[in-house]
Amino acid sequence: MHPCSSVLHLLLRCMRGCCRHSRSRVPRRLRRHVSYIRLIFKSLYFNSLTNSDVVTDSVLEPVFWMVEVVTRWFGMVFVFLVVALTSSVVFIAYYCLLPLVLHTYSPGWMIWHICYGHWNLVMIVFHYYKATQTPPGYPSKTKTxxxxxxxxxxxxxxxxARSHHCGICKTCILKMDHHCPWLNNCVGHFNHRYFFSFCLFLTLGCMYCSVSGRHLFIDAYNTIDEVSQPPYTYKDRMFYKSVIxxxxxxxxxxVALGALTLWHALLITRGETSIERHINSKEAKRLAKRGRVYRNPFSYGKLNNWKVFFGVEKRSHWLTRVLLPSGHAPYGDGLTWDIYPLKKDMMPV
Ligand SMILES: [Zn+2]
Ligand SMILES: [Zn+2]
Known part of the structure; x- marks a missing residue:
């Protein structure tokens, strides 16, 4: 018999008893059965681990669900925005900024601008392509x-260790950092470096355009009211508006991406992912209350964390693997992790 039906049966028997037996016995029996039903009902949602965080998460669950659905469905829209906005800036840089560099700068500065600008552009395109196309890494479903x-x-x-479930990708991700809507991909073990390098080089590229185009911008800003009248043409108006x-x-x-890049640089220095920052700070507070200090087992020291992150095994790698496009695989398989301190022969030089 189903447990609920047996409870109802008991309740009915009790109520029938109301009519037959004395009034003094009824409330006590009824109370006992009602408390029994209440206990069964509570057992449906009772959890010894429940705290205010779990309750808040449950209340906000519909909001999370909406964000996940919107991010999943609009993933390609965000990617299109990145490509369209970057392309528009590159086009304006070629159309407005490059002629200024070629006509007014000295040959030395001209060469520097052309070399730096193109190197920065190649780094942005390469790392964005790799960050979106490289799977972040998934735990094995068959390997036991x-x-x-x-x-x-x-x-x-x-x-x-270090894996987390992504509600948007609907799967677990190795060394998950976060789900990035601008990449329409999760940032995990295999594409974390591409994501960070993309942020870094896009910030540098934007700073370059902003600093190099400042005189053009000031001129355009001061004359924007006059360009609507002759002798200014439609082409002039478009030029000034494009510069602004x-x-x-x-x-x-x-400013915005620079702040995000600095934040991620700080996390890499500490050997943490965005998710681990949250978990580790909670753990550090918990242990501090007991007078103990938390030590991140995946941090190998500030410089070593950067070497492991970029895959730098010898000095020349700072050039070939960090400052030039490189498709090398990250350190480790993302399934097992060396715990601090690393053995000497396992540590990159
Ligand atoms: Zn999962
Ligand atoms: Zn994801």
Missing amino acids: DVPFVSVCKKCIIPKP YMWVLTSTVS
């Missing part, structure tokens, strides 16, 4: 000998 720290409640598979658009966009992105 990989050490794991927990089981994903949604995928029902073992989760290796480029300067405002690149300056804004420099």
Whole structure:
């Protein structure tokens, strides 16, 4: 018999008893059964681990669900925006900024601008392409000998250390940092370097356009009211408006993306992902209350963290693997992790 029907049966028997037996016994029996029903009902949602965070998460669950659906469906729109805005700035740089450089700068500065501008552009395009196209890495669903720290409640598979479930990709991601709508991809073990380099070189590119185009912008800003009248032509108006658009966009992105890049640089220095920053700070507070200090097991020292992140194994790699486009695989497989301190022969020089 189903437990609910047995409870109802008891309740009915009790109520029938109301009519037959004395009034004094009824409330006590009824109370007992009502409290029994209440206990069964509470057992449906009781959780010894429940705290205010879980309740808040549950209340906000519909909001998270909406954000996940919107991000998933509009993923390609964000990618299109990145490509369209970057292309428009590149076009304006060639159309407005390059002629200024070629006509007014000394040969030395001219060569520097042409070399730097094109190197920066290649780095942006390469890292954006690789960040969007490289899968972040997924835990194995068949390999059983990989050490794991927990089981994903949604995928029902073992989760290796540093892996987390992405609600937008609907799968677990190795060394997950975050889901990036601008890439329409998760940032994880295999594309974390591409993501960071893209942010870094896009910030540098925007700063370059903003600083190099500042005189053009000031001229355009001061004459924008006059260009609507003759002798200025439609082409002149478009030129000035394009310069203002480029300067405002690149300056804004420099500040916003620059701040994000600095934040990620700080995390890399500490050997943490964005998710681990949240977990580690909670753990540090918990241990501090007991008078203990938390040590991140995946941090190998500030400089070594950068070497591991960029895959720098010898000095020349700072040039070939960091300052030039490089498609080398990251350090490790993302399934197992060396815990601090690393053995000497495992550490890059
Ligand atoms: Zn999962
Ligand atoms: Zn994702």
